[in-house]
Amino acid sequence: MNPSTLTRHRWPLVAGAGALVIYALFFASSYDQRILTLSGIYVIMVLGYQFIFGHAGALSLAQGAFFGVGAYVTGILASKFGTGFVLTFPLSVAGASMLALIVAVPVLRLASHYFALATLALSQLLLLIAVNWEAVTGGANGLPGVPPISIGDWQATRGLPLLLFVWGLAVVAMLIARWQLRPARVAAFTVMRDTPLAVPAFGIDPGLLRLRAFLLSAAFGGAAGALFVHTNRVVSPETLGFGVMITCLTMTVVGGRFGILGAVIGALLLTHLPEWFRGLDEYYLVAVGVLLLAMVVFAPDGLASFFKFSGSTHTPISTPAQPGSTEYAPPVASGRPVLEASNMSRRYGGVQALDGVDLALGAGEIVGLIGPNGAGKTTLANIITGIARADTGNIRSAGLDLARATPTAIARHGVARTFQTPQLPDGLTVREAVETAAANAGDTANVRGAATAAEAIATCDLSDIADTRCGTLPHGLRRRVEIARALAGGPHLLVLDEPAAGLAPEEQAEIAQILRTLAGSGLAILVIDHNLEFLQPLATRLACLDAGRLIADGPRDDVLANDAVQAAYFGLVMPTSTSGVSA
C-alpha cells in the first residue's frame, strides 16, 4: 500500500478516535462512561483472544474461563482479604496464565475440534467449581463488596477516572500486543496457519508458538476479568459463563481477528449496539442479531478490514544483504557421509513401507531415489526429516540422531526438505517466506540469516518476484520458492520429494541447474523422482526401492542396467517413455 492510500484510510480513524475522546470527556453521562469503560475492558480481552484465535488459528473456547479466573482471583482476594489492586491485578494475570500453562500440555496437542471441545470443557469445569465451592467463591450469588481500584491514596471509583484508567491499561495492552507481534513472529504465525505440514521445515516450533499465543490470550483475559470485577464491584459465576466467551468471540469476528483496530471496533460496537437498539423493546435482540449477521456476511474478515492497513502486518522482515555464494559445507569431517542410515524399517498396519534400508550420502553428492509407486520413497524422506519415525534402524546426520530429534530440530540442524506438493504460506511474499525460514534456522545458521535468505532467493533466480505473494504464484515458481525456503537456513543436506513433478521441460532444466550449482557448493542432495529424463543427467548415483527394500544403490548406469531394477521399475512403463512413470 502506498503512503497516500494509508493517509486516506487513516483520516476517518483519527477523526473517529478524536470524536470518541471528546464524547467521553465532555458529553458522556455517567452511564455512557460505564459502557465505555466496559468497552476498554473488552478491548483487552479481545486483544488477547486474537493471539490464539486469529494468529495461531485455533478455536479456543477458554477465553471466558481466563476472564473468569482473573475476576475470581481479584474478587476473592479483594473482598475477603482486602488485598489492594497493586497485588490483585498481577495475581489475576498470573492466575489465568498459570491455568493456561497447566492445561496447555494436554490441550494444545489436540487437533482443531478436539481443542475447541477441551477448552469448552475447561470453562464448564471452572463454572461448576465457582457455583459449588460456596465457602470460597460465594456460590451462585458470588461475592459482593469488591472495593474500587486504588493505588496509594488515589481511587478510581467510577466515572471518568475509572474510564481513563481502564483505557490507559488498554493502551498498555495494545503496546504489548504490538511488541509481541513483530513482523517475524506474524510471519511464523502465518506459516503455521497456511501450511501446517511444513511448519517444522521452516525451523518453527509449532508447539512453542501455540503455547505463547495461548499464554498471552490467558494473561490478557485475566487482566480484563480483574478490571471487570472492580467495575461491577461484585464477582459472580456470570464472569465464567459461556456468555462472556460468546461476547468475546463475536467481538473478534465482527471487529477483526488481527490487529488493534479490530479489537477496538469489535469491543466498542458490541458494547454499544444493545444500547442503541434498546428502544425496540422485545425486538432489540432480533435487530442486534440481524445486524451482526449482516456484518459477518459483508465483512468476513472483520470491520477493520475496511481500513486496509489494519491487518497488513506483513512488512518485510529485514533488509536483505547482497547475494553472495553460500558454501553449504557440511559440519562433518572430510570424507565422512552427511547422512548415514542403516537398517531402516517402518510398517504401517499390514504394509511394510520400509524394510531394512541402508543409505549414505556424501557432501556434494546428488543421489536419485527411484522406485515404483508405494515403494517407500516418501516414507524414507519423512523418516530423514523426522515427520515419521522408523520402527528399527539408526539414522544420523552430522552428529545428530535423526531418530530422536524433532522435525524442527532436524530442520534447524541443517537437514532441509521440500514436499511433493509445494507447501508455501499463501499470505506471505516470497521474500517473507524465505526470510522466515532463515530467521528460524539454528543458531549457527542464524548468524548469516538475512544474507542466506537473499542468497537463496538469488540462487533460485527469484529476485524479480521476491515481493509477490506465494499464493499467486504458478506451480513452477512455487517449486523454486520452496527450494529457496529450504536453502534459507544454510542446510548441509537437502531432500527433495519429486521436485520436477508437473513442470515443463524448461522448468525442469532450471531446477536441475540450481541443484548442480548447490551440489558444487558442497550440499548433499537426495532427489526423489520418477522422471528419469530429469534424474538421469542430474544424479551422480541412483538408489532404487521396491516394496520397501533397497534393491540397488550405485553409479547411475549400473543401477539402470540392474535386472531387479529393470523388473521392478521399467517393467511397469512403456519402453519408449522415460518420463511421467506411473504404476
Ligand code: ATP
Ligand atoms: P509414491 O511414488 O506414490 O509417492 P512412495 O514410494 O513415496 O510412493 P510411500 O508414500 O512412502 O511410497 O508409501 C509406501 C507405502 O506405505 C504405501 O503402501 C503407502 O500406502 C504406505 N503408507 C505411507 N504412509 C502411510 C501412512 N501414514 N499410513 C498408512 N500407510 C502409509
